Amino acid sequence: MSRSSERRPIVVGVETDPARQSALAWAADEAARRRVPLRPVRAEGVPTRGQRRPEVPPSWAGWNEELHRSGKQVLAEAVDFVADRHPEVEVDAVLAEGDPVWVLGEESRTATAVVLGSQHLSRAQEVFGSAAVALPLMARAHCPVVVVPEAEHATGEPGFYVVGVDGSEHSTAALDLAFEEASLRGAQVRALYVWEPGPLRIFDEYGVQQQSRRLLSETVAGRHARYPDVDLRHELAVGHPVQALTDASADALGLVVGTRGHGGFTGMLLGSVSQGVLHYARCPVLVVPPTRT
Numbered sequence: 001m002s003r004s005s006e007r008r009p010i011v012v013g014v015e016t017d018p019a020r021q022s023a024l025a026w027a028a029d030e031a032a033r034r035r036v037p038l039r040p041v042r043a044e045g046v047p048t049r050g051q052r053r054p055e056v057p058p059s060w061a062g063w064n065e066e067l068h069r070s071g072k073q074v075l076a077e078a079v080d081f082v083a084d085r086h087p088e089v090e091v092d093a094v095l096a097e098g099d100p101v102w103v104l105g106e107e108s109r110t111a112t113a114v115v116l117g118s119q120h121l122s123r124a125q126e127v128f129g130s131a132a133v134a135l136p137l138m139a140r141a142h143c144p145v146v147v148v149p150e151a152e153h154a155t156g157e158p159g160f161y162v163v164g165v166d167g168s169e170h171s172t173a174a175l176d177l178a179f180e181e182a183s184l185r186g187a188q189v190r191a192l193y194v195w196e197p198g199p200l201r202i203f204d205e206y207g208v209q210q211q212s213r214r215l216l217s218e219t220v221a222g223r224h225a226r227y228p229d230v231d232l233r234h235e236l237a238v239g240h241p242v243q244a245l246t247d248a249s250a251d252a253l254g255l256v257v258g259t260r261g262h263g264g265f266t267g268m269l270l271g272s273v274s275q276g277v278l279h280y281a282r283c284p285v286l287v288v289p290p291t292r293t
Contacts, residue, residue, distance in 0.1 A: 008143075009039040009092065011107045012115040013100065013133065014078045016070070021081060023117035023148040026284060028082045028089060030146075033184045036112055037090040040078040042071045043103035044095065071095045101136045108141040113286075115146045118278070135275060138259060141289050144177060146254075148284045155283070156251040158231075160188035163256040164245050164273065165234075167215045170258030174288045175220060178256040179227045181286070185253060191220050191234040192248050194241040212236050242276030249277075254284040 012027035024040065031038040044067045075093040082091050096103045108114050116134050138145050163178035165171045175191060182189045193216040195209065216234050224232065237244040249255035257274045274287050 007036050008110055008112040009037040010034070010113055010115060011039045011041055011104065011111040013104055013117070014040045014042045014074055015117055016074055018074075018077055020117055020150050022150050023115050023146075024078055024081060025085065026146065026148045027113075027115040028085050030113070030115070031089045032086040034112065037092055038082055039092050039094060039107065039111070040075055040082070041094045041096060041104060041107055042075050043100040044068065044071050044097050068095065100133050101140070104133070104137055105140045105142075108137075108143045108145075111143045113144045113146050114141060115148060118147045118149050134278060138274065138278075138287050138289065144289070145287045146284055147278055147287070149282055151282065153283055154251055155253050158188055159185055159253045160190050160233075161254050161256055162190050162192055162245065162249040162252045164241065164258070165191045165193050165216055165219050167219055168258065170288065170290060172219060172258075173290075174256045174258040174286075175223070177286060177288050178254075179223050179230055181254060181256070182230045183227045186229070187253055188231045188233060190248065190252075191216060191232065192237055192245060193234070194237045194239065194244045196238070196240060209236060209238075241273045242280060245273070245277050246280045246282075249281055249283050252283045254286050255281050256286045256288065258288045259290060 010027045010031040012024055014024065015021075027040075028038055072095060075095055079091050079093055082089055094107075104114050104116075114137065116137070118134070134145065134147050161178045161182050163171075163175050165175060175189075178189050178191075181187070193212050195212050213236055216236065220232060220234055224230070235248075237248070245255060245257070255277055257277060259274050274285075278285050278287070
């Protein structure tokens with residue numbers, strides 16, 4: 001994301017359940033902070049047996065008409081919700097036909113960010129839930145993807161963002177977004193480098209930690225010139241990356257990670273770390289994709 005976003009909208013996938021509005025609220029607040037439009041999107045895929053209602057005619061035309069009717073109603077409620085929360089925000093609702101991953105992936109080409117909700121479903125349920133959209137969308141998105149938990153989340157004071165740093169270009173992009181978000185909110189940035197020891201004990205553990213601290217300092221250097229208002233803290237943690245990042249972000253405003261990284265997260269791609277924190281983090285997760293053309 002960038003402040004010079006040329007008014008690229010914040011896109012938010014709209015849920016059918018009116019009680020689940022955390023993602024919509026987060027997206028509306030973000031659009032207001034950035035002074036960009038908000039685009040609620042409802043993607044209607046092919047009707048399935050589970051979508052059928054007794055009053056719906058057993059024909060394609062009947063299925064299609066019912067889906068469009070309910071989709072328009074959901075979007076109208078979303079527009080009203082945003083108008084009450086931020087009347088100054090320009091809203092451009094979209095009802096689209098197609099697979100939600102494809103629809104939101106195409107919307108990401110001209111978006112500042114794409115926002116989704118999360119129920120923190122069990123592993124048996126993930127394939128049917130928001131993660132079934134979030135994970136493939138993260139792989140194809142052209143802008144950051146934000147996954148907002150539905151459960152109420154308490155944040156610490158002062159507010160802060162946690163960002164995973166591993167020395168790769170992808171974690172550098174995540175660090176840029178963390179600073180940008182922190183500046184918008186008057187918050188801190190806590191840059192976390194996670195060192196995961198291998199199965200064999202490393203004899204020069206002190207030397208490895210010093211090297212890790214040096215890499216972390218080099219990665220975060222220079223950003224105070226762009227964001228002098230942001231207080232930066234950088235920390236080294238030893239352990240599993242997913243566990244360390246989710247623990248550090250327990251009461252954060254957000255956790256920012258890149259995809260397809262390497263380096264400090266020994267033995268695992270940052271892409272798999274981003275998937276892990278998506279399942280376990282209790283704060284909004286902001287996933288920064290590789291630069292796309």
